[in-house]
Amino acid sequence: MSTFGTLNTAYRGLTAAQLGMNVAGQNIANAATEGYTRQRVEQSSLAAPARGLFSGGTLQPGQGVSVDTIARLGNSFLDGSVRSAGAQAGYASVRSSALQGIEGVLQEPGENGISTALQGFWSAWQGAANQPAEDGPKGLLLNAANSVTDKISSAYKALDAQWTSARGQAQDTVNAVNAAAAQVASYNTTIRSALAAGGSANELIDARAKLTDKIASLTGGAVREQADGTVDVLVGGNALVTGGSVRTLQLAGATAMADAAADAPRIEWTSPSGTATLDGGELAGALSVLAPASKGGAIAQAADAYSTLALALATAVNTVHQTGVTGAGASGAPFFTVGGNPAALSVKGPTDISGIALKASTGGALDTSIADRISQLGVGANSPDKVWSGIVTDIGVQSRGAQQHEALTTAAQASALTGRASQASVSLDEENISLLTNQHAYQAAARVMTAVDEALDVLINRTGLVGR
Numbered sequence: 007m008s009t010f011g012t013l014n015t016a017y018r019g020l021t022a023a024q025l026g027m028n029v030a031g032q033n034i035a036n037a038a039t040e041g042y043t044r045q046r047v048e049q050s051s052l053a054a055p056a057r058g059l060f061s062g063g064t065l066q067p068g069q070g071v072s073v074d075t076i077a078r079l080g081n082s083f084l085d086g087s088v089r090s091a092g093a094q095a096g097y098a099s100v101r102s103s104a105l106q107g108i109e110g111v112l113q114e115p116g117e118n119g120i121s122t123a124l125q126g127f128w129s130a131w132q133g134a135a136n137q138p139a140e141d142g143p144k145g146l147l148l149n150a151a152n153s154v155t156d157k158i159s160s161a162y163k164a165l166d167a168q169w170t171s172a173r174g175q176a177q178d179t180v181n182a183v184n185a186a187a188a189q190v191a192s193y194n195t196t197i198r199s200a201l202a203a204g205g206s207a208n209e210l211i212d213a214r215a216k217l218t219d220k221i222a223s224l225t226g227g228a229v230r231e232q233a234d235g236t237v238d239v240l241v242g243g244n245a246l247v248t249g250g251s252v253r254t255l256q257l258a259g260a261t262a263m264a265d266a267a268a269d270a271p272r273i274e275w276t277s278p279s280g281t282a283t284l285d286g287g288e289l290a291g292a293l294s295v296l297a298p299a300s301k302g303g304a305i306a307q308a309a310d311a312y313s314t315l316a317l318a319l320a321t322a323v324n325t326v327h328q329t330g331v332t333g334a335g336a337s338g339a340p341f342f343t344v345g346g347n348p349a350a351l352s353v354k355g356p357t358d359i360s361g362i363a364l365k366a367s368t369g370g371a372l373d374t375s376i377a378d379r380i381s382q383l384g385v386g387a388n389s390p391d392k393v394w395s396g397i398v399t400d401i402g403v404q405s406r407g408a409q410q411h412e413a414l415t416t417a418a419q420a421s422a423l424t425g426r427a428s429q430a431s432v433s434l435d436e437e438n439i440s441l442l443t444n445q446h447a448y449q450a451a452a453r454v455m456t457a458v459d460e461a462l463d464v465l466i467n468r469t470g471l472v473g474r
Contacts, residue, residue: 013458015070019451022049022071026444029076030437037432041216044432045208046440048074078208082231084426085215089222089229091422093286095415096223100291101304102412104172105405108308111164114398120161120315121398123154124391128384134364135377144333144359151341151355158316162350165309169263169296172305173271176292177257180273183224183289184254186217187239187247193217194236195250201235211235221246225255226286242283244275255282264348266306267298304404311397312350319390320344320353322383330363330376337367341380 026047036042054066113119130150134143193214200207214237221227221239227246230238239247246253259271271293273282284290297303299310320342327341339361345352356362365373384391 011069013455013462015067016451016454016458018052018070018072020448020455022047022073023444023448023451025073025076027441027448030441030444033432033437034434034441037434037437041212042432043078043080043208043212043215043430044437046077046079048077050074076206076208078211079430080211080215081426081429084422084429085219086229087422088419088426089219089227091415091419092219092223093226095412095419096288097226097286097291097294098408098412098415100288101294102405102408104168104291104295104304105401105408107168108165108304108401109405111161111168111308112398112401118157120154120157120394121391123150123157124319124384124394126150127154128381131377131381134362135374135381138364138372138374138377141359144362147362148356148359154319155316155342155353155355158312158350158353162309162312162348165305165312166263169266169305169309170261172292172296173257173261176271176289176296179224179289179292180255180257183221183246184252186221186224187252187254190214190217190221190237190239190247191250191252194247197235198249207235222287224287225289226284228285242285244282253277263306263309266296266303267300270298270301270303271296308401309348309350311401313348315390315394315397316349316353317344318388318393320349322388322390323380326376326379326383327363329367330365331367332361332363334360336361339363 029045029047033044050072052069052072054069114121116122127147127150130143130147134147137143193210197207197210197214200210218227218229218237218239221241222229225241225246228240230240232238232249236249237247238245238249241255244253246255254276256274256276257271258274260266260269273284273289273293274280275282284293294302295304297306299306320340323342324340328338331337332339341355341362343352343354345354364377366375383389386392
């Protein structure tokens with residue numbers, strides 16, 4: 007190799023070391039940047055030139071170093087694990103939040119719960135039986151009956167509002183998915199152009215990866231990498247993003263809980279149209295709680311449970327009450343009326359004390375056998391209190407199970423993120439070592455250039471001057 011060849015070799019080493027220091031500095035600067043994946047300069051040695059006709063037997067050294075690329079040290083397998091864990095965690099989180107909301111509506115145990123109201127209702131019947139000639143205890147009985155029916159209807163309305171809120175959040179999630187998909191498609195176009203031009207697109211790939219992680223947590227989508235640097239995002243096996251094109255989603259179906267049984271909420275493709283199948287994620291969790299009661303929808307099932315309680319209460323009380331005579335002298339009159347569906351909203355008690363029957367049709371003026379019998383309806387295997395206790399227990403068990411599932415999926419997600427971070431995140435110690443290594447390499451390459459420069463100076467400017 008000629009002296010000028012050695013100078014070129016030194017120059018190659020100088021530029022490679024400088025780029026290494028720049029990349030280490032980039033890593034250090036982004037050590038706390040969310041979603042940043044560390045980078046490394048990939049180098050390869052340049053072989054010696056082929057021995058030509060006039061090169062003789064002289065061995066030739068290599069021609070220095072070649073900087074091949076600035077590699078992004080990500081791992082597609084670990085990325086896939088993070089997306090899968092995120093989809094499961096998103097699904098579990100939405101279900102857990104919804105069931106905790108339902109549990110909050112119960113207000114059990116507590117003085118504002120239906121259990122307390124039922125106990126007061128049965129006690130009011132006993133109070134009226136103890137003073138059949140007085141109007142005051144009968145008025146308290148009406149208040150107790152209204153307290154029970156009001157709590158049932160209020161809880162149903164609260165669940166209806168929760169359903170509407172959950173649907174609104176699902177719509178926001180669909181909008182977020184479509185917006186993220188559009189950004190991924192835009193990044194695909196930019197990354198493909200940058201790579202085709204021989205440039206680096208590592209930071210763009212990091213930004214795109216954050217979006218694909220988000221889409222996975224929302225829809226359970228999968229990602230498929232392409233040779234040109236783009237990615238396809240799949241939802242239920244169908245492409246949401248392909249290269250620079252996007253196929254959007256929409257939330258269809260009922261907008262009110264009362265209509266969900268006939269037209270359950272669902273996710274559809276906009277063009278061409280069709281029902282989208284979700285592989286987990288927050289949207290799948292939202293659809294599971296928005297589903298009608300017949301399909302396991304948690305909110306609708308809880309709302310139907312209140313109607314079940316209303317019917318059980320009305321049936322139990324009316325069965326006894328209709329065998330008595332009201333204060334107005336009517337026989338066979340029900341205490342509770344259920345005006346329509348849902349029963350939770352239409353169950354009502356008497357409007358005044360004349361509609362209360364304390365005595366049996368064959369009893370005397372001070373007979374209170376009807377009131378006595380009704381006051382005992384709170385006990386027994388099929389009592390309204392037992393029905394309500396079963397409802398509370400069932401919702402509590404579901405909520406507890408959902409919270410445990412959320413805890414497990416959250417832990418799995420954290421483990422997946424930790425595994426990826428061990429591969430992709432920046433280690434300041436490692437970067438400092440890389441920085442020092444490249445710094446010394448830079449100094450050594452500069453020293454080689456200085457040595458070659460001095461040799462050339464002697465060769466060109468001082469050769470033949472000896473002895474003058």
